[in-house]
Amino acid sequence: MELLITRHVKFQDRRVWLNGIVEHVSEAGSADKLFRSVYRYYDIDYPKFFKMDNLCKLAFLSAEGLLRGTDILQEYPGGEVAIILENASSSLEYDQKHVESIRDQNRYFPSPSVFVYTIPNIMVAEIAIRHKVKGENAVFIFEQFDPGLIYDYVSELFRNQQVSCCLSGWVECYGDHYQSLLFIIEQEDKIKRCKGLQEYVIFDTANMEKLFKGKSL
């Protein structure tokens, strides 16, 4: 049962890559401006996007870039699609925003729409809600992208038949430092669609590392 990375998206340094090819470049340097620019570029109509914190916006847009124009998820029951992500700063930006809202005893107004974003797994929820992904889900916190853990854990989920498709990778955003690498993992013998000119990559630690560093595979 060969596991393959069949599609991947990367957000870094004002650029968005799809399967290794730059598909969008934003003029502005800030995370806010890039995310707005990509939202428009992807031509999405999803008002809730503007209520998200930047970590969730990045996760949402990464998943959008990964899945738009494809029917990949339709090949699998929603309950068998997993989302397994890694991140470094958790929700630190909104943690600080929440702390600010309770700093002054005379202007003490904690906000539920801020507090809800003070846990990192909400980014999983935003992807799940948009794409009806209902299976296994987890967020692991690492200082840097750790492909070894993803390899061990996701392989086991497939081996034990708990999942038949997985969205996985790294989503990190704190201030204007943002970086994501999101990919789809499928079993070679279960892919229903025609491969066409698509380049599939073997799901292993070395290849994930190469994708992350932008090296050729």
Next chain:
Amino acid sequence: MIEDLILKLKQEIIDQLQLEGMTPEEMDPEAPLFGEEGLGLDSIDVLELVVLLDKNYGIKIRGPKEGPKIFYSIKTIAEYILNQQKN
């Protein structure tokens, strides 16, 4: 007087609920805020409206119980505020 309050509330709701791209002109003060016909607000939005009333008008309410009647429409919110301010 209620018209002024309604206009003020519209902008405050847009800001508090982060309703991107919404303008006060587009908002019908009598239309239901929740459900598919209205702005499609959800449970977190109710709680944000509770914060708005506290922050901007000094009125404290318990959202889930009292919320549905008060937050039915922008007009009912305005009426509630004026009522509270009278007492």
Next chain:
Amino acid sequence: MLDVFVGTSNTITSIGFSTAEHVKRIKAGQIGISIYPGGDLWPTPVPLSLIDSQRLLDLFREHLSKGKPDLQLDSFTRSEMLHILSISDVLKNSGVDIRDSRTLIILSTLKGNMDLLKKDRLPAIEPDRVYLWKWGEFLGSFFNSSNKPLVVSNACASGLLATLIGSRLIKAGRYDHVIAAGGDILTEFAVSGFQSFQSLSPKPCKPFDADRDGLSLGEGCGAIVLSRDHSLCGIPEKIVLAGGSCTNDAHHISGPLRTGEMFYVAIRKALREASLDPLDIDYISAHGTGTESYDETEAKALSWAGLEKVPVNSFKGYFGHTLGAAGIIESAIAIASMRNNELFRSAGFENPGTSDRINILTDHISREVNHCLKTASGFGGCNVAAVFKKI
């Protein structure tokens, strides 16, 4: 098929600093939720479950003096003290070697060292330990662990999910032993946040009760040993984590999917992996927070799974909702129930309050418990179910 045994555990909440102490106090009906009069955590009175700070400091000071006398108390955060005590306790009572490369610590938390964000406090601690990976690294280095701890942050389902992840990594052959630990301290951060959701009850929480009106926050920390080698587990009984599943509602970022569908699916998949039918389950340790929506949803899911007659309790009526620790602490006490064949009354429950009736325990009873289902769910639509089985 590899068996993953569960072993000795430690639990720290308002009602004790060990699992044995928790069992004793729960048997005596002691409730650790009390009215916080108002202060740093929240300006007005609110029911909270707080760990005895003096006892914590005394125990930690004693712990340091025995093992690391050069270290100062003030170079540890509250969260770190709790985790060190908890993990040390299970290491002491098991044969697991934390320095072994085949051993992993998995840490579950929502907010780790969130008190570090108040910059005017805790000057002796590097501010970077507000990062969860750094907090985890610090804890790992205290124990000279061979591997950096793995940190999981999945809202209130984190603890049970961490335990499940641990068993999966052992089954994958990646590790032989896992210490699944987790904790969250009570902070103004958390209290104010849950207050903004209006989800805190003005009285001690009443899971599944008709008069329930919210949860009670508690601080807590716990640790459980998992191993493929029963002889290292520290308990004579052979209890395995036989199956588990995690699903997502894909519905709303903070409210549950009220049909209970994906919660039910998690339960069904856990049972299937454990090769058990609903009728085989002797006891359920529920998530049961005391909120209207989550309890209603959980009762629906249990009922849908055919488990409406199985004795069920929530421990949150005793020591509140301990967030990242909940799944660990509650699993530990549920396993103690299996070991002792005794089930405990669901504190705070008086009258059924969910549309689907489930069999809430209203007294402590003796009962043979061979198969136990543990559930958890949380913000972000995450549902987790795990089955513990005596073999």
